[in-house]
Amino acid sequence: xxxxxxxxxxxxxxxxxxxxxxKELNNPLPRWWLWVLYVSIIWSIGYWIVMxxxxxxxxxxxxVIGYSQRLVVxxxxxxxxxxxxxxxxxxxxxxxxxxxxDPELLRFSLAGGEAAFGDNCAPxxxxxxxxxxxxxxxxxxxxxxxxxxxxIHQTLKVGIRSTHxxxxxxPMPAFGRDKILEPAQISDVTEFVLSISxxxxxxxxxxxxxxxxxxxxxxxxxxxxxxxxxLGAPNLTDRIWLYGGDKAAITxxxxxxxxxxxxxWEGRLSPETLKQLAVYVHSLGGGQ
Amino acid sequence: xAVTAEERPKKRLSEAAPGVERSDAEAVNAPEVRSLYTxxxxxxxxxxxxxxxxxxxxxxxxxxxxxxxxxxxxxxRGEHLSNQxxxxxxxxxxxxxxxLEIWPQEFYFITGLLVISALALFLATALAGRVWxxxxxxxxxxxxxxxxxxxxWQGDRNARMRLDKAPWTLNKVWRKGGTHLSWLLVSISTGxxxxxxxxDAPTLLGEFMRxxxxxxxxxxLAIFTATTYLLGGxxxxxxxxxxxxxxxxxxxxxxxHSLLVSYRGWRGEERGPHKKDESWEGRGDCIDCKQCVxxxxxxxxxxxxxxxxxxxxxxxxxxxxxxxxxxxxPRGLIxxxxxxxxxxxxxxxxxxxxxxxxxxxxxxATITLVGIIMLVAxxxxxILEVNVLRDRNPLFVALSDGSIRNGYTLKILNKRHEERAFxxxxxxxxxxxxxxxxxxxxxxxxxxxxxxxxxxxxIYVTLPEASLQKLKDGVSEFDFIVTDLGDTSTVRxxxxxxxxxx
Numbered sequence: 001x002x003x004x005x006x007x008x009x010x011x012x013x014x015x016x017x018x019x020x021x022x023k024e025l026n027n028p029l030p031r032w033w034l035w036v037l038y039v040s041i042i043w044s045i046g047y048w049i050v051m052x053x054x055x056x057x058x059x060x061x062x063x064v065i066g067y068s069q070r071l072v073v074x075x076x077x078x079x080x081x082x083x084x085x086x087x088x089x090x091x092x093x094x095x096x097x098x099x100x101x102d103p104e105l106l107r108f109s110l111a112g113g114e115a116a117f118g119d120n121c122a123p124x125x126x127x128x129x130x131x132x133x134x135x136x137x138x139x140x141x142x143x144x145x146x147x148x149x150x151x152i153h154q155t156l157k158v159g160i161r162s163t164h165x166x167x168x169x170x171p172m173p174a175f176g177r178d179k180i181l182e183p184a185q186i187s188d189v190t191e192f193v194l195s196i197s198x199x200x201x202x203x204x205x206x207x208x209x210x211x212x213x214x215x216x217x218x219x220x221x222x223x224x225x226x227x228x229x230x231l232g233a234p235n236l237t238d239r240i241w242l243y244g245g246d247k248a249a250i251t252x253x254x255x256x257x258x259x260x261x262x263x264x265w266e267g268r269l270s271p272e273t274l275k276q277l278a279v280y281v282h283s284l285g286g287g288q
Numbered sequence: 289x290a291v292t293a294e295e296r297p298k299k300r301l302s303e304a305a306p307g308v309e310r311s312d313a314e315a316v317n318a319p320e321v322r323s324l325y326t327x328x329x330x331x332x333x334x335x336x337x338x339x340x341x342x343x344x345x346x347x348x349x350x351x352x353x354x355x356x357x358x359x360x361x362x363x364x365r366g367e368h369l370s371n372q373x374x375x376x377x378x379x380x381x382x383x384x385x386x387x388l389e390i391w392p393q394e395f396y397f398i399t400g401l402l403v404i405s406a407l408a409l410f411l412a413t414a415l416a417g418r419v420w421x422x423x424x425x426x427x428x429x430x431x432x433x434x435x436x437x438x439x440x441w442q443g444d445r446n447a448r449m450r451l452d453k454a455p456w457t458l459n460k461v462w463r464k465g466g467t468h469l470s471w472l473l474v475s476i477s478t479g480x481x482x483x484x485x486x487x488d489a490p491t492l493l494g495e496f497m498r499x500x501x502x503x504x505x506x507x508x509l510a511i512f513t514a515t516t517y518l519l520g521g522x523x524x525x526x527x528x529x530x531x532x533x534x535x536x537x538x539x540x541x542x543x544x545h546s547l548l549v550s551y552r553g554w555r556g557e558e559r560g561p562h563k564k565d566e567s568w569e570g571r572g573d574c575i576d577c578k579q580c581v582x583x584x585x586x587x588x589x590x591x592x593x594x595x596x597x598x599x600x601x602x603x604x605x606x607x608x609x610x611x612x613x614x615x616x617x618p619r620g621l622i623x624x625x626x627x628x629x630x631x632x633x634x635x636x637x638x639x640x641x642x643x644x645x646x647x648x649x650x651x652x653a654t655i656t657l658v659g660i661i662m663l664v665a666x667x668x669x670x671i672l673e674v675n676v677l678r679d680r681n682p683l684f685v686a687l688s689d690g691s692i693r694n695g696y697t698l699k700i701l702n703k704r705h706e707e708r709a710f711x712x713x714x715x716x717x718x719x720x721x722x723x724x725x726x727x728x729x730x731x732x733x734x735x736x737x738x739x740x741x742x743x744x745x746x747i748y749v750t751l752p753e754a755s756l757q758k759l760k761d762g763v764s765e766f767d768f769i770v771t772d773l774g775d776t777s778t779v780r781x782x783x784x785x786x787x788x789x790x
Contacts, residue, residue: 030328030526030530031327031328032328032526033530126681126682127681128679128680128681128682129682130681130682130685137682137685137686139682139685139693139695140685140686140687140688140693141687141688142687142688198690235688238688238689239686239687239688239689239690240686240687240688283725285685285693285695285748286685
């Protein structure tokens with residue numbers, strides 16, 4: 001090994017690295033600073049023993065105090081549950097109307113309901129519960145099965161055409177497919193439905209359709225087509241159409257019927273979550 | 289008594305001039321002297337007397353006074369709010385500063401204050417070098433305090449050096465122990481004062497006494513106690529020399545016109561001891577008494593010229609001036625001077641201090657500008673603020689009768705210290721009906737907001753089908769009008785109503 005070169009002016013060793021004639025001096029650190037480095041090294045050895053540190057083939061050294069970030073997460077989730085349990089116990093004991101009346105429980109339920117809605121309901125109803133064709137908008141004032149807290153809670157529990165034994169079902173015959181009505185009759189009924197909902201319709205056909213409607217449809221949809229929430233029969237006179245309100249869509253509905261499905265959430269979500277969801281949906285602006 | 293031949297030169301060496309003791313101080317922290325792999329050479333700063341020392345005591349009293357006493361100052365804000373004059377209230381998201389009360393959304397006031405502080409620092413540096421370091425930097429102030437405490441227990445420079453060399457007697461243990469205990473007391477009160485800025489000081493002090501304070505208070509107390517003790521008591525000049533980035537940056541901030549603590553070599557050289565009745569002709573005024581080195585808290589020799597280690601505390605000016613008085617030479621051998629003037633003086637000329645330099649003007653202009661912006665913002669600061677958040681999902685909701693409903697969250701911020709009542713209405717939206725959630729039963733509800741708080745309201749605005757026809761592209765701009773029922777002042781906040789494009 002060659003002797004290190006000494007810089008003439010400062011008397012300090014150089015590293016022998018040269019850039020454009022300027023040589024790098026090998027100035028050492030202050031001693032106390034060096035000690036900080038040594039102490040850090042000793043500290044790190046202690047750290048290996050105390051904390052999880054070295055990777056092994058399928059695992060890692062655990063450290064003597066058994067710290068793990070997964071444990072920390074599990075514990076903080078446990079803590080969060082603990083903090084929530086105060087409210088959840090009250091919610092378990094109260095019915096949705098009582099929850100809505102209690103400002104504290106209401107705030108908790110709205111937050112919890114929003115989270116549960118995002119996890120479970122948003123795929124069909126949309127993140128803002130705005131729905132889409134075939135999936136009802138939950139913000140509006142139009143409800144197939146009723147918009148009171150109890151109605152919403154019940155729908156959430158049992159679902160529609162679900163596997164639940166008390167499931168809500170609103171069967172409508174497929175008038176065209178099952179040859180109950182002739183295509184011309186379907187066309188007439190369609191014109192009548194258009195006329196009662198305030199859309200443009202041929203008056204002559206609508207008059208013919210009115211008779212057919214009274215015979216075939218009014219049992220569920222009512223004499224004037226106002227619907228029946230007991231049966232889940234939609235109001236046909238308003239401006240909201242779940243499957244579209246133009247002639248083609250209505251014809252399609254009458255010909256082939258519609259059969260929307262919503263799963264039953266009882267058993268899948270906790271009773272407390274279902275109550276929170278009911279309160280949340282009810283508060284979206286259309287609750288009755 | 290006869291003086292032996294061996295004693296005579298020794299005695300001459302310890303006198304720099306008749307009646308002036310020559311210090312044996314070494315500039316142990318000067319870059320030429322210190323060797324980095326060896327143990328740190330301790331600096332024993334001697335007590336200086338003079339106008340700069342007096343000024344520094346004053347600055348210390350003011351800065352430490354502000355720091356220690358500010359949290360105890362009270363300011364009446366009514367029964368609902370803290371009466372601490374300066375309080376950073378994290379749990380309630382408020383920053384109380386005397387008459388001002390800054391909400392999180394007004395944090396730009398703090399930003400502006402920091403911008404002004406930084407620019408003021410640049411300006412001060414351009415004017416007079418490291419005045420921040422020398423007088424007001426916490427590191428300097430606390431180190432100064434710790435040295436004063438040390439001097440109280442152990443005496444001045446020579447006594448301290450003797451004590452360090454002395455064997456461990458009871459007296460030494462008493463003096464050293466007393467020093468460190470006093471340092472710890474200073475450190476604890478420093479850490480304590482810091483925490484008091486974040487929680488009501490009298491309450492927190494009581495909690496500390498009963499060991500009931502929040503853990504975070506103890507943690508910060510411990511951190512600031514440790515840093516004060518270590519940095520101010522033990523590390524001292526090492527912090528400035530090795531840890532602080534500011535000395536490196538400051539070098540770029542002053543120029544040849546900045547007033548810097550300087551040794552006037554043109555007057556001082558050739559230096560050397562002055563014998564009685566020796567003429568001052570043909571020699572310098574510096575008698576090499578090394579008093580400037582002895583008082584230096586950074587452990588350097590100012591006569592080596594400007595150097596990174598020098599914090600420009602001006603204590604060497606005091607030390608030198610008192611010597612100049614003794615030997616009857618004019619003061620100012622070490623003084624605030626510009627590099628330009630030093631060079632001119634060496635040639636027998638003078639160069640006056642030049643204040644109107646581009647950087648001075650630029651810094652001053654920027655400070656003024658930011659200051660004006662801040663003042664205007666402060667002047668126009670509202671005590672009632674209304675924010676409107678429009679629902680974006682869904683943008684609108686079609687109702688069964690063909691009307692369209694939009695949802696809004698209206699936030700009313702009451703920055704007054706009293707409860708206020710408001711009325712909410714709209715302007716610019718014909719035929720609209722308003723429904724405020726929770727106030728459905730009341731046609732024109734009064735909304736109360738508690739003092740110094742925010743109330744969020746859910747508001748549904750519905751337009752009937754007939755009105756919708758008149759909207760261009762289904763969109764209409766309109767205002768929410770919030771009226772204070774107390775003084776009938778109003779705040780309007782513009783937003784839009786959206787409906788499907790027809």
